[in-house]
Amino acid sequence: MWTRYRFEWGSAVVAAVVAVGVLTGCSTDKSSDDDKPTVVTTFTVLADIASVVAGDRLRVESITKPGAEIHGYEPTPGDIRRSAKADLIVDNGLNLESWFGQFVQSLDVKHVVISDGVTPIDIASDAYAGKPNPHAWMSPLNVEIYVDNLVRAFTELDPDGKSAFEGNAVAYKEQLRAVHDELVKALRGIPEKQRALVTCEGAFSYLTRDAGLSERYIWPVNAEQQATPKQVSATIDYVRANQVPAVFCESTVSNKPMKQVASATGARFGGTLYVDSLSEANGPVPTYLDLIRHDTRTIVSGLTGR
Incomplete structure (x- = not known):
């Protein structure tokens, strides 16, 4: 399930990471008043899905803000600093976050690709022809797969929360299936x-x-x-x-x-x-x-x- 990244990065980004370490006192400890594990996602849609599954057992944050365009996003030193403190980083995969591979290279943080198990649909035209369409979350049925991946990842992170994560997932998947059924019926x-x-x-x-x-x-x-x-x-x-x-x-x-x-x-x-x-x-x-x-x-x- 887990992947860890520890590779050499470009000099400019390495400098940013070093600066982050200085600014944070080279510490990744969380404040004493919040000992919940922290999950950082690449964008707001994933953060919300993860929040539903996590309930009140994990703290979930998004790197990007509401309204941001995810494809060409450029991470900031602040993004690196927050992600370096995380217990888990979640990305979509399927080549959505073109900036993400380089972003996580120098972070010793657990990582999960939330779209694992989705059957990709290839893009049919232009320069991206033959590459997987990354927008798998636009099908509620695929988000059921996302939810299952999160349950497994969150349970590894917080084993005592297993039953809570599974219960949240069951209720959420019922809502996802209802939205899908509503669309099919209306069309x-x-x-x-x-x-x-x-x-x-x-x-x-x-x-x-x-x-x-x-x-x-x-x-x-x-x-x-x-x-x-x-x-x-x-x-x-x-x-x-x-x-x-x-x-x-x-x-x-x-x-x-x-x-x-x-x-x-x-x-x-x-x-x-x-x-x-x-x-x-x-x-x-x-x-x-x-x-x-x-x-x-x-x-x-x-x-x-x-």
């Missing part, structure tokens, strides 16, 4: 040809597979956020040919290219979908369940016109 009345999800980023391959939708996107991964005229034109052609009733875009990128598709085809702009980040606590998607429910209802409303 049944849409003509098969129009049962398509057209988005800015190709982040929904797992969701569309599990929900019985076709998928189309302008670009495959948000690391390249500028739509080319060829990409926009191909998306317009697809929407017209299939009479797709609505198109969508994600919260962390500009929706202008998709608004152009909507204008050229007469399709509705169905709304904003959330993928790579949760919102602040007072925002529309403060938890993963809020995110997937929001996206499910936005997709259904856009495609059905209700």
Whole structure:
């Protein structure tokens, strides 16, 4: 289960790690008033999923903040300092966090890849063709696998919490399955040809597979956020040919290219979908369940016109 990283890093990052050690007095001890093991995740979605499984037995933190774009994130010395104190680091894997391998190289911290066991779907186009689509959490069924991986990892970290982690997981997976079932049921009345999800980023391959939708996107991964005229034109052609009733875009990128598709085809702009980040606590998607429910209802409303 565990992986440890202890390799040489680039001089600039090594200097940052050394500076972190000086700033923290070369100590990784937690404050005496909080002896809970600390779990650090790469982004907010994973932090929320982990928090549900952990309950009140572990302290869970996210490296990135709400609203951050995860693909091209650049870690700070503060991120390194917090992660060096962690008892466990959790990342998504599937090449999502391009910065993560270098980030953890010099940290002697236990590490788990939360997507282990997910059957990858390869990206079908552009420079990323043939590489696994990293957005496995966009299917609630895959998140059940994430949850099982967390139960195992957390039990190794805190054996006395095993029954609590397992109980939290059972209740959570019931909610995940309910969201999946809600989407599948709501889509049944849409003509098969129009049962398509057209988005800015190709982040929904797992969701569309599990929900019985076709998928189309302008670009495959948000690391390249500028739509080319060829990409926009191909998306317009697809929407017209299939009479797709609505198109969508994600919260962390500009929706202008998709608004152009909507204008050229007469399709509705169905709304904003959330993928790579949760919102602040007072925002529309403060938890993963809020995110997937929001996206499910936005997709259904856009495609059905209700």
